[in-house]
Amino acid sequence: MHTPSNQSHLLGRLKQRPEFLRVAQEQRRWTATGLSVQIAPNARDTSRFGLTITKKIYKEAVKRNRIRRRLRALAYEVLSEFLPQGYDIVLIGRAETLERPYDDLKKDLLWCLKRLGV
RNA sequence: UCGGAAGAUCGGAUGGCUGCGGGGCUUUUGUUGCGUGUGUUUUGGGACUAUUCCCGGAGCAGGCGGAUCAAGGCUUCGAGGAAAGUCCGGGCAUCAUGGAAACACGGCGCCGGGGAAAUCCCGGAUGGAGUAAUCCACUGGACAGGGCCACAGAAAAAAUGUAGCUGGGAAAACAACCCCCAGUCAUAAUGAAAAGGUGCGGUAAGAGCGCACCGCGCGACCGGUAACGGAAGCGGCAUGGUAACCCCCGCCGGAUGCAAGAUCAAAUAGGGGCCGCACAUGAUGCGUUUUCACAUCGUGGCCCGGGUCGAUCGCUUGACGAAUCUGGUAACAGAUUGCGCAGAUGAAUAGCCAUCCCCGACAGAACCCGGCUUACAGGUCUUCCGAAAAU
Numbered sequence: 001m002h003t004p005s006n007q008s009h010l011l012g013r014l015k016q017r018p019e020f021l022r023v024a025q026e027q028r029r030w031t032a033t034g035l036s037v038q039i040a041p042n043a044r045d046t047s048r049f050g051l052t053i054t055k056k057i058y059k060e061a062v063k064r065n066r067i068r069r070r071l072r073a074l075a076y077e078v079l080s081e082f083l084p085q086g087y088d089i090v091l092i093g094r095a096e097t098l099e100r101p102y103d104d105l106k107k108d109l110l111w112c113l114k115r116l117g118v
Numbered sequence: 119u120c121g122g123a124a125g126a127u128c129g130g131a132u133g134g135c136u137g138c139g140g141g142g143c144u145u146u147u148g149u150u151g152c153g154u155g156u157g158u159u160u161u162g163g164g165a166c167u168a169u170u171c172c173c174g175g176a177g178c179a180g181g182c183g184g185a186u187c188a189a190g191g192c193u194u195c196g197a198g199g200a201a202a203g204u205c206c207g208g209g210c211a212u213c214a215u216g217g218a219a220a221c222a223c224g225g226c227g228c229c230g231g232g233g234a235a236a237u238c239c240c241g242g243a244u245g246g247a248g249u250a251a252u253c254c255a256c257u258g259g260a261c262a263g264g265g266c267c268a269c270a271g272a273a274a275a276a277a278u279g280u281a282g283c284u285g286g287g288a289a290a291a292c293a294a295c296c297c298c299c300a301g302u303c304a305u306a307a308u309g310a311a312a313a314g315g316u317g318c319g320g321u322a323a324g325a326g327c328g329c330a331c332c333g334c335g336c337g338a339c340c341g342g343u344a345a346c347g348g349a350a351g352c353g354g355c356a357u358g359g360u361a362a363c364c365c366c367c368g369c370c371g372g373a374u375g376c377a378a379g380a381u382c383a384a385a386u387a388g389g390g391g392c393c394g395c396a397c398a399u400g401a402u403g404c405g406u407u408u409u410c411a412c413a414u415c416g417u418g419g420c421c422c423g424g425g426u427c428g429a430u431c432g433c434u435u436g437a438c439g440a441a442u443c444u445g446g447u448a449a450c451a452g453a454u455u456g457c458g459c460a461g462a463u464g465a466a467u468a469g470c471c472a473u474c475c476c477c478g479a480c481a482g483a484a485c486c487c488g489g490c491u492u493a494c495a496g497g498u499c500u501u502c503c504g505a506a507a508a509u
Contacts, residue, residue, distance in 0.1 A: 060482090062480095065482060072468080074469085
């Protein structure tokens, strides 16, 4: 879309529910303390990411918003650097995402990517 | 100074790096389509002896203009007092509806004022709490009618008469008990409540039977816009509670909610129109047969219509807020202004770091506005009350 940064233009966003379901059906999932990751190849020359934070984790909208913002910042920083082209990835928030130190979250995400063989 | 009451207001600060959503201005290149006019090719019609001229269609090339979209630059704005719960009142939209009324159903219920309206707000009345400031209250009607009032108690509503008290009768030597008749409810027992209370008189015993005080009912008149308050006098006392049970009276109320709804519009199904082509010596249609005529049946293109995916609008400037002044006890109203006001749609307003402090509560807009209710760390300000001290 129109992201001016020199790195994040590689990253699109998943927006439609069917796109999320397709990634989930691929069954490639790994969970760390701070977050869960689902991934699927998308047959494109760019990668895209989506975020899922359910009401099950926190009832209050404020806490869910904060989790979403931390994950989004994480995605722009880490995925644009380490995620190869041609993948759709979904980051799923957990209860610990809210308070976990940012550096640990970063390690969690990298570890998940490694275990998923990317 | 201590304790208390009411109201208003704020809701971490500063800086750095990296970012997000909306608007505006601007630059460049590209994309798409539009307008304009130029050159050129080709073609139809007309005028003319002819060169040629006039009118129209199609293709190609590049020019200019102002847009759309994308990217870059600059600039500006970017969550709350409750954004929450979705409980009321409206705006707006669609649907239904000839008008009006009545019935049904639901809601509301002291008086006056405010407000678009409300079950909201302000002021007052009444009752209650507090030394006070102040706070609390679903506050019409129980002689329109019905229902209910547990347990206990004789009796729970136009009272009754269990124990008891008194008189008379009967019986008897006399008295008492038992029995019969009459009067009565002071006394006793039950209960949340027993049909005025206390005292004196009175009586066979008693009773508002009489009187005084208190209470209650009616109430001339006075004050107040009103709710209501005060009250001379009159009445011997009469209409127990519950309407948050039905009900009666008065007032109010269509339904559904922005996923409302409107516009544009790939695609698909079925439908309609026009044009071209094809067949046909065919099939079907009007009782049968033959002949003739007519209509339909095929296929291609374009258009209309349809409305899915999608896109745009609705979508944020309005019964708005703020400041100042004026009127009003106040709610609020009026005037003025180099004043302020998000608009997303997998959904922006952030991530990380540093410093400081009192170490940060409840909590995230989703069509808009007015209320209500609920949650909330801590800070600031104003007014008032009580006590102590000082003057």
